[in-house]
Amino acid sequence: MGAVRAMGSVPARGRVYVLCTAVAALACLAPAATVRVPWWVVALLAGLYAGCEQITFPRVRPGRGEVSGGTGGDGSRPAGRRVPAGMGTLFPVLLAGAFLLPPSAAALVPLPGALLARVERRPRWLRRIWHAAQLALCTWAASRAHGALGGRAAVASPDFPYALVPAGAAVLAFCAVLTALDGGILALAERVPVRGAWRGLFPRSLAPVAVHGLAGLMMAVLWRSPYGPVAALLVLLPMYVSCWVFAQYHRERAAHQATIRALVQAVDIKDGYTRGHSERVGQASMMIARELGMDDERAEVLRFAGILHDVGKLGVPTRLLRKDGPLTPEERRIIELHPEYGHEMVRGIGFLGEARSAILHHHERLDGSGYPYGLTGAQIPEFARVVAVADAFDAMTSTRSYRRARPVAAALEELERCAGAQFDPVMVGALVRALGRQGWHPAVTADENVPPGVCPPAPPVSSRLESRSHRNGVGGGGA
Incomplete structure (x- = not known):
């Protein structure tokens, strides 16, 4: 899911949206050829912005199972964004350009940096065009709002505190355009539900852009003062230092992703019959989270819960997971300890938050017949109720060596049949709506690709436990 996408993965409507945004940006740039522009100021600010873009943010390569801020329906980032919405690039440089230059000239400032930015995910050219067009439109709108209120004269005076009024209007215009464009790309290219595509984007971007706006205003005032551009x-x-701290946060985040990937790969190696299951459960959990209207942070943690829900299998003897014969009652009790093992393994990983309770309780059932503690109804944590539905759905729609996958419609019917007794009806309904x-597109496990003429091995006991549980409800992706 977090892997680099192919060019064809961006839907046609997303490409059209990016193209329309680029055309709008070109229309805003066109007047620069007919008005008087201080080109040395444009060149200096554009070069400064481009240089800062290259050295401020770390080169983090997306990895398998990575979750990023500003997620789409599959947990991926909006096209062309390398940092979460609102924290962005060195906006003080862009906003200083908006305060010092005519709108068409100000819109030129972000272009070199955006077009030369390092982009890891494909299609790179499309993401660069999107990033450049988006920032050009944001800067143009900010400059228009600033100039309409006499901002350039207030900066040259300087006329305080009135200079704060056009600067504030510029910040609001910048955030409004940024939010509008981000929500559009999320809805059209990342397949986020329309009703949730713009949710929370403006408030999240306003505070950091306002701080950057004050820094940009200080730059503009000093630029026009006797101290000149060097003082500006x-x-x-200090802004660069804060961005460096933000980059350190991204490195820490990348370390979190690496930790999760290592745990998932260890589980996949030990229980190869469910390879890929963890990522798919994480994806389905994210879809439910989006449908429930969870904010980005909780949705991300919930996806972690889905990815790591079976990490406790690392504590179960491999001979039991792969046993060919029937389990003894004692062996079954050992396998049913894997949620507790998993909880102990992740207890000290602070960034997992609510995910830890989901790992512990994802085999609980609403009627109290689950394990490890037999919790009922609302006693079961919300995240655990989500993961239980996602886990069962993927178990039914994935092909294993001992059975074919069920159709999605049949799996959803089974979930709805068991809603209220085994599963939370709210979570089942959210998954049904999201899938609608x-x-x-259920992935298959590696064991399906058996060479012709070779009989597939017998399924491990942990997988047969899943099939047995179908007779009493819905299987949950393993023991």
Whole structure:
């Protein structure tokens, strides 16, 4: 899911949206050829912005199972964004350009940096065009709002505190365009539900852009003062330090992703019959989270829960997971300890938060017949109720060596049949609605690709336990 996408993965409507955004940006740039522009200021700010873009943010390569901020329906980032919405690039440089230059000239400032930015995910050219067009439109709108309120004269005076009024209008215009464009790309290219595509984007971007706007205003005032451009550039030093701290946060986040990938790969190696199951459960959990309207942070943690729900299998002897014969009652009790093993393994990983309770309780059932503690109804944590539905859905729609996958419609019917007794009806309904809009493309496990003429091995006991549980409800992807 977090792997680099192929060019064809961006839907046609997303490409059209990016093209329309680029055309709008070109229309905003066109007047620069007919108005008087201080080109040395444009060149200096554009070069400064491009240089800062190259050295401020770490080069983090998306990995398998990675979750990113500003997620789409599959947990991926919006096209062309390398940092979460609102924290962005060095906006003080862009906003200083908006305060110092005519709108068409200000819109030129972000272009070199955006077009030369390092982009890991494909299609790179499309993401660069999107990033450049988006920032050009945001800067143009900010400059228009600033100039309409006499901002450039207020900066040159300087006329305080009135200079804050056009600067504030510029920040609002910048955030409004940024939010509008981000929500559109999420809805059209990332397949986020329309009703949730714009949710929370404006408030999240307003505070950081406002801070960057104050820094940009200080740059503009100093630029017009006797101290000149050199003094204005000194304003960027504390901003650069803050961006460096933000980059450190991204490195820590990448370390979190690496930790999760390592745990998932260890489970896949030990229980090869469910290879890929963890990522798919994470994907389905994310879809439910989006449908329930969870914010990005909780949705991300919930996806972690889905990915790591079976990590406790690392504590179960391999001979039991792969046993060919029937389990003894004692062996079954050992396998049913895997949620507790998993909880102990992740207890000290602070960033998992609510995911830890989901790992412990994802085999509980609403009627109290689940394990390990036989919790009922609302006693079962919300995240665990989500993961239970996602886990069972993927178990039914994935092909294993001992049975074919069920059709998605049949799996959903089974979930609805067991809703209220085994599963939370709210979570089942959320998954049904999400799949109705986005569809599902279930991956198959590695054991399906058996060479012709070779009989597949007998399924492990942990997988047969899943089939047995179908007779009493719905299987949950393993013991």
